Amino acid sequence: MNASAAHHPVRGILYMMGALALFALLDTISKSLASRHPVAVVVWGRYFAHFLITLVVFLPRHGTALFKTRRPGLQVVRGMTLLGTTGAIVMAFQHMPLAEVTALVFVAPFLVMMLAVVFLGEKVAPWRWLPVVVGFSGVLLIARPSGSAFNVGVVSVLAGACCYAVYQILTRKLSAVDRSVTQLFYAALVGAATMCVLVPWFWVPGALDLRDWLMIGSLGVLGASSHLLMIMALRAAPATTLSPFTYAQLVWATLLGWLVFGDFPGSMSLAGMLIIVASGVVVAYSERFNRKA
Template sequence: MMGALALFALLDTVSKTLASRHHVAVVVWGRYFAHFVITLAVFLPRYGTALFKTARPGLQIVRGLTLAGTTGAVVSAFQHMPLAEVTALVFVTPFLVSILAVSFLGEKMPLWRWIPVAVGFGGVLLIARPSGDAFNVGVVFVLLGACCYAVYQILTRKLAAVDRSATQLFYPALVGAAATCVLLPRFWVAGALDLREWLLVGSLGVLGASGHFLMILALRAAPATTLGPFTYAQLVWATLLGWLVFGDFPDRLSLIGILIIVGSGVVVAYSERYGRKA
């Protein structure tokens, strides 16, 4: 899991680097097209046409679109905000998932478990500061991305009971690649990418596919409720890489907000683990 999180932080770093020079659609296309090619090469020889079989094709397409929407929104946020702060705001997703699980999956959550959710959103306000000078459109993008990602996770839970893991991995890559290939001609500029940038674009798929592969291995070795609190280590990587690569380091209020989100998220993760045991 720690290796997967390091790769995801590197993926975000490369995405932010490319987004500073190119349209978001080009970056998202590179992310999903490379991921699609790698996923197809790995799983098609093993599963054949069974890779494409899904019990709920409509939901898989919607799920793929929500993940592509997440990537597009987050990459857009990278154009306006530091890496660590964007990553921290994405981590409101577990709070949103808790809300959606109650609303759409019928899961029950005791009253006391709403407290860390509310506190976590307080951490978001410290980073966003909607009444202060630090607020910008990047906050809107990243919170939109977090909402898309929460829907993606809810659909993943719903589809996990009917589709194999390889199919679950394949469809977001397929849908993301197809959607961005449709949009790409509108934003593509011939000769816009030099050799170094082509290599960076290719690395997006490698980093994404490798990160998801390591996460699958982690989930095979330990329950998701055990691994949940460790996911916040990605914030450490994001803060370090943001400082080393872009020279960005969160200010005091943002750091406090990040710590509040992490603390609240860990409480939500452990309460979910306790609730399932009970």
């Protein structure tokens, strides 16, 4: 932790809240596009626009240092896990409401804790597994495997959450050797390059009108802006301080899902969302105390 991180927690929280609002807006636009166009086209637009904006913003400031990484192979793998996360979530948007998708993605911190034990050798006190178990009970309330709520969207978003958990583990490992801007650049590069190869198979000439192109462009602006705010937040305050506030994205997603798509979670889904949030906050605070111990 650097000195500045200890002195500006309020600023860091405000940056984080802004980033989460932009993430929720980005997901809202992605869901709208995915209702009319193939997933591959939406994901391509999201990454290609993000990549161009990243180059414009960071290349003049950092020059060729932006491309320098000590672990290029791991950066590619990390980029692919983020791409898998995005693709799975956009696919889930075609089948599920915005708020439920967002809530299920929040199982990722529980998965990260499990993976950190296996791959990073982190020690976890036995009592810290209780909120993980409780959190997965919230997932069952939303997904309801034996009921009508369970569909391909649930499978897709849970696969995306698994990819996102691996992405976070790789981010932890790479943070020790590469700068944040380098990680941001390679994530955008890998996603854009991969989708440029895949998107011709799904492209329908003339399918995108002016409004669609503007929406696709906004994905890049929102994606780059939200990631920049996230980086600024982590510079201003430690991750353990910010983690509990990440669940504000679920509030934004619920509000936008209701206003834009007319979707409001039912009682079972709301209960599951609250359980996931409560369990996630406990995991976040236990992480803080574990690091202090």
